[in-house]
Amino acid sequence: MRLYVTGGTGLVGSNVIRLARQRGIEVIASQYGPLPEWAVDYQLDPLDLADHDGIRRSIRKYKPDVVIHAAAILDQIVMDTQRELCWSLMVDGTRALAEACREVEARLVFVSSDWVFDGRADIVDETSPPCPVNFYGVMKVASERELGAMDGLNYAVGRLAGIYGLNYAAPSLLRKENGLGFDFSVYVIHRLAAGLPAVVWTGPKVNDEAHPTLASDCADMLLRLAQHDGNGGRVDTGSSIFHCFGSECVNRIDLAHQIAAAFDADPSLIMPARTDQSVLDEMRHIGIPYRTRASTKRTAKALGRRAFNVKEGLAAFRQEWDEFWA
Numbered sequence: 001m002r003l004y005v006t007g008g009t010g011l012v013g014s015n016v017i018r019l020a021r022q023r024g025i026e027v028i029a030s031q032y033g034p035l036p037e038w039a040v041d042y043q044l045d046p047l048d049l050a051d052h053d054g055i056r057r058s059i060r061k062y063k064p065d066v067v068i069h070a071a072a073i074l075d076q077i078v079m080d081t082q083r084e085l086c087w088s089l090m091v092d093g094t095r096a097l098a099e100a101c102r103e104v105e106a107r108l109v110f111v112s113s114d115w116v117f118d119g120r121a122d123i124v125d126e127t128s129p130p131c132p133v134n135f136y137g138v139m140k141v142a143s144e145r146e147l148g149a150m151d152g153l154n155y156a157v158g159r160l161a162g163i164y165g166l167n168y169a170a171p172s173l174l175r176k177e178n179g180l181g182f183d184f185s186v187y188v189i190h191r192l193a194a195g196l197p198a199v200v201w202t203g204p205k206v207n208d209e210a211h212p213t214l215a216s217d218c219a220d221m222l223l224r225l226a227q228h229d230g231n232g233g234r235v236d237t238g239s240s241i242f243h244c245f246g247s248e249c250v251n252r253i254d255l256a257h258q259i260a261a262a263f264d265a266d267p268s269l270i271m272p273a274r275t276d277q278s279v280l281d282e283m284r285h286i287g288i289p290y291r292t293r294a295s296t297k298r299t300a301k302a303l304g305r306r307a308f309n310v311k312e313g314l315a316a317f318r319q320e321w322d323e324f325w326a
C-alpha cells in the first residue's frame with residue numbers, strides 16, 4: 001500500500017507514519033512547517049493547504065492508494081481572527097484533496113474531531129447530529145458534509161478526541177507550558193517530574209471532560225480505516241463516520257491523577273484552579289465544548305477493536321515515553 005499523509009510532522013501524523021513504516025507501508029508525507037528533526041525513511045513533499053493546485057499536483061504525482069488527511073490549523077485564536085484563510089485551508093483544501101483522491105482512485109481518510117459536538121449532550125454517537133460551538137468545529141462539519149456529498153469518493157471520516165502522546169517527527173514541538181493549545185499530559189508529566197505544581201484548569205472555557213486518546217492508538221485506528229473496505233465498512237455503522245476516541249471518558253482532574261499514577265509521580269502536586277483570566281479574555285468569543293461523552297461502540301465493532309481506556313492508554317504512553325527518552 002502506498003500511503004500519503006498530510007500533517008506528517010504533527011502529533012497525529014507522526015504517529016500514523018511511525019506505525020505505517022513499522023508495518024512496511026510505503027509513505028509520502030506532506031511537509032509544511034518545520035522539517036522532521038532527524039533523517040526519515042519516507043518521502044517528504046512540501047505542501048501548503050492554501051495551494052489547492054499544489055495539492056492536486058502532489059496527489060497526481062504520487063498516486064497513493066490511501067490518503068490520511070491529518071493536517072489542520074489547531075490554533076483557536078488564528079481560526080477566530082483569520083476565518084477566510086482558515087476556511088480556504090481547512091474546507092476548500094480538504095475538497096481539493098478529495099477531488100484529487102477521486103481522480104486517482106485513492107481512498108481518503110479525513111481526520112475530524114469530537115468538537116463537531118457542543119459538549120452538552122448526555123452522550124453522542126457516530127450518527128448524532130453535529131452542533132459545533134466554534135469555527136474549528138464548523139469547518140470540520142463543513143468538510144465532513146462536503147465529502148459526503150461527493151459522488152464516487154471512497155472515504156471515511158475518523159473523528160479524534162483529546163490526543164496525547166509523543167511527536168515522533170519533531171519532539172521539540174511538544175507543548176509543555178500551560179496555555180492555549182498546550183499538550184495537557186506532557187505538561188502534567190513535565191511539572192510533576194520536576195517536583196513542581198501542575199495547575200489544572202477546571203473553570204470555564206475548558207474541555208473538562210473528554211475521551212483522552214493515545215496518539216499511537218488512534219494511529220492504529222486511522223490505519224484500520226485506511227484499509228477498510230469502503231464507505232460504511234464491513235459492519236454497517238450507518239455512516240462513513242467513525243469515533244476513533246479512547247474508550248473512556250474522564251475529567252481533567254481525574255486524568256491528571258491517572259497520569260501521576262502511571263508515571264509514578266506525586267499526585268499532591270496537582271492543583272485544580274480556575275482558568276487563567278488572560279485565557280478567558282482571549283477566548284471570550286470562542287465556544288469550547290465543556291464535556292464530550294461519546295459512544296465508540298459502532299466504530300469498535302467496525303474496526304475490530306476498541307481503543308484503549310485511560311489506564312491502558314497511559315500505561316502504553318509510559319512505555320513509549322521511557323523508550324523514547326532512554
Ligand SMILES: NC(=O)c1ccc[n+]([C@@H]2O[C@H](COP(=O)([O-])OP(=O)(O)OC[C@H]3O[C@@H](n4cnc5c(N)ncnc54)[C@H](OP(=O)(O)O)[C@@H]3O)[C@@H](O)[C@H]2O)c1
Nearest residue numbers: 007009010011012032033048049070071072113160162163
Ligand atoms: N490534538 C488533538 O487533541 C485533536 C483532537 C481532535 C482532532 N484532532 C485533529 O487531528 C489532526 C492532527 O492534529 P495534531 O494534534 O496532530 O495537530 P498538530 O500537531 O498541530 O499537526 C497539525 C499538522 O498540520 C500541518 N499544517 C498546518 N497548517 C498547514 C498548511 N497550511 N498546509 C499544510 N499543512 C499544514 C502542520 O504542519 P507542520 O508541522 O509542517 O507545520 C502539522 O503537521 C487535525 O486534523 C486535528 O483537527 C486533533
